[in-house]
Amino acid sequence: MPYSPQHKEQSRQKILQAAAKLFCAHGFDRVTLNQIMKKANLTHGAFYGHFSGKSALYEAALKFATDQGFWARSEKQTEAKPSHLKALVARYLSWSEPNPKLPSPLEFLVTDAAHQDEKVRQTYQECFDSLVDRLAAILDKRGVKQARSLSEETVVSLVGTVSIARSITQPLRADFVERAKQRILSRIQQGLTQDTANP
Template sequence: MPYTPEHKEQTRQRILQAAAKLFCSHGFDRVTLTQIMQQANMTHGAFYAHFSGKSSLYEAAMQFATSNAFWARDDKQTEGKDTHIKALVTRYLNWGKKNSEPSPLEFLVTDAAHKEEKVRKAYQACFDNLVERLEGILEKHGNREAKALAEETVVSLVGTVAIARSFAPSMQKDFLKRAKLRIVSRLNSGLKTP
């Protein structure tokens, strides 16, 4: 008896969820299909029913992670001009805290220069998505250099977390706090006052 379309989609979502979690934590090269399927509590047969290979799964998993990331969601409670920006920066720099949402960008910096084109393109799409989201917020507040400021900010966020990961835990909190103040200040200086 064939599986229903709903069952097939649920299976695909479980695989994507497991893959996104593992890829975001360890990067493309350090994750195996066996680990992904164990995380999803499924067999390899289920994998090949949905994906042609690991790089195809990576591409789909990064799209899944990006579309479900906190920066892709609108926060209806943000009213002030810089509240949304502060919330985005704060959540991004909450790396390592309980219940924090990992971003594929900071954990997958090594994937940006990967030898497989699908892997590089998936990383680029994730980067572009965050830049576009931030650019849209900045444009709403009258920033004429929104694209450049958004790119600069995303590079700062990704670099900050990537570097913080290399520090001793006792140094990470202060480093992230200083970075947050610096990044938010730079963003606020680029906003037009009403």
């Protein structure tokens, strides 16, 4: 008896959730399809009913992770209070902890950004561009003229901070992340102030 469309979609969502968590935590090379299917609580044979291979799953999983991320959920708040940008930065930097609830899709910068598989590199680029675009939209609504440039600078700083922080032991990690957070927020504030002062 064939599965219903609802059952198939539920299985696909389970695979995406498991893959997003594992890929975001460990990168493309260190995750196997067996690990993903085990985490999804599904048989290995069920995988090919949804995806053609690991690269196709990686692409879908990173887009899923980005769409489920804090910035994506916050699109309706882009004209919100000044504390909103601080909350976004703090939330991203919380991914520096060893077992974050929702890992950063860009944390594995070194391993996956330079991956030999063209599809993997392209997916990473799309994920990066998506985060930059979303932050740029927030900054643009706050009146920042160079919103795209400041957004790109901010995302690069956030990704770099999280990537490095994950290799630093506690309690040094907390101090490192806090200093980085203050620098990033100061740079954002500087951009907001400059554009307000020079309309």
